[in-house]
Amino acid sequence: MSEKKNNQVSRRQFLNYTLTGVGGFMGAAVVAPMVGMAVDPLLQADGSDDFEYVMDVDEITTEPQRKTFYIDQQDGWYDTEAERAAWIYRDENGDILALSPICTHLGCVVDWETGDHDNEFFCPCHYGRYDKNGVNIPGTPPEGPLHAYEYRIEDGRLYLGRANPREGA
Amino acid sequence: MKWMHQDVQNYTKAKEYIDSAIMPLIPFSFQGDDELSQLAYQHEVMQILMTQIEKQLKGRVFLLPVYNYLKQNKLEDEYERLETVVNHVNEQPFKHIFLFTFDKKWRKYSSKIDAELIWLPAPQQGDLNQVETQQLVQSQVSEIEDLIKEQWDE
Numbered sequence A: 001m002s003e004k005k006n007n008q009v010s011r012r013q014f015l016n017y018t019l020t021g022v023g024g025f026m027g028a029a030v031v032a033p034m035v036g037m038a039v040d041p042l043l044q045a046d047g048s049d050d051f052e053y054v055m056d057v058d059e060i061t062t063e064p065q066r067k068t069f070y071i072d073q074q075d076g077w078y079d080t081e082a083e084r085a086a087w088i089y090r091d092e093n094g095d096i097l098a099l100s101p102i103c104t105h106l107g108c109v110v111d112w113e114t115g116d117h118d119n120e121f122f123c124p125c126h127y128g129r130y131d132k133n134g135v136n137i138p139g140t141p142p143e144g145p146l147h148a149y150e151y152r153i154e155d156g157r158l159y160l161g162r163a164n165p166r167e168g169a
Numbered sequence B: 001m002k003w004m005h006q007d008v009q010n011y012t013k014a015k016e017y018i019d020s021a022i023m024p025l026i027p028f029s030f031q032g033d034d035e036l037s038q039l040a041y042q043h044e045v046m047q048i049l050m051t052q053i054e055k056q057l058k059g060r061v062f063l064l065p066v067y068n069y070l071k072q073n074k075l076e077d078e079y080e081r082l083e084t085v086v087n088h089v090n091e092q093p094f095k096h097i098f099l100f101t102f103d104k105k106w107r108k109y110s111s112k113i114d115a116e117l118i119w120l121p122a123p124q125q126g127d128l129n130q131v132e133t134q135q136l137v138q139s140q141v142s143e144i145e146d147l148i149k150e151q152w153d154e
């Protein structure tokens, strides 16, 4: 049921990539002068305290699985839904990891085990590589590990919050 | 990267990594209502394709502003204007320039122009709310992505 919901991308979400661009631009132009006028809610952008359901905990395996979810983004004037993706799995200690697929070098989307890159995340843009824990492999362009999402578990369901940088290799 | 303030700041700091420019060629025309709706639909699909590609390959690809032209214009004249744009972009320098179009008429210029001209079959008008239509567009995104990566690997 919930899985199904994830797949049914609404038009609004689908076109969101385009709209985020416009929204971001308008936001930047308009919000900046207003901040000085003490408009407090505008400062709490990007809904950082929201957690979204992504999958059930018992579906999590040691093999990374890619999940997408949508967050409401408050952009000053616009409320938009933005798509987020995560690679979710248990590491060798059994701890849950939910990694952002955005390459820490310049922002391309990394993939798990593409081509002959076994047991690694690989970035097609400048051939950045990350080990299974998402830690950047020295000698490749990325200078930090893939960001990790904050998560919560409630009733066997995994919820993700915002993605934060981690300590480097 | 997009043609936007923040992205352009990043671009100027990392030019050596962002070596590929992409630009959609989009015709418009108010001649005939049928064609109007067809062209508008193609425009919408093209915009989605381009934003998706930019999102996937953000760190190496620069999405240029749309190249717009009147559908009924003589293509010879249009070609000259496009060539000026392409030459300008080439001087930046960008190592790869990809032009995307649904307009068949450009095909005869593909060997002439100093860029990779990629002609995509025009999509049938559909409902972008429909999951099937979205999947179609999504599969086209993956194909374009592969095509770009192939050029990189050469």
Ligand code: FES
Pocket: A103, A104, A105, A106, A107, A108, A123, A124, A125, A126, A127, A128, A141, A142, B017, B059, B060
């Ligand atoms: S953007 Fe990933 S290696 Fe450069």
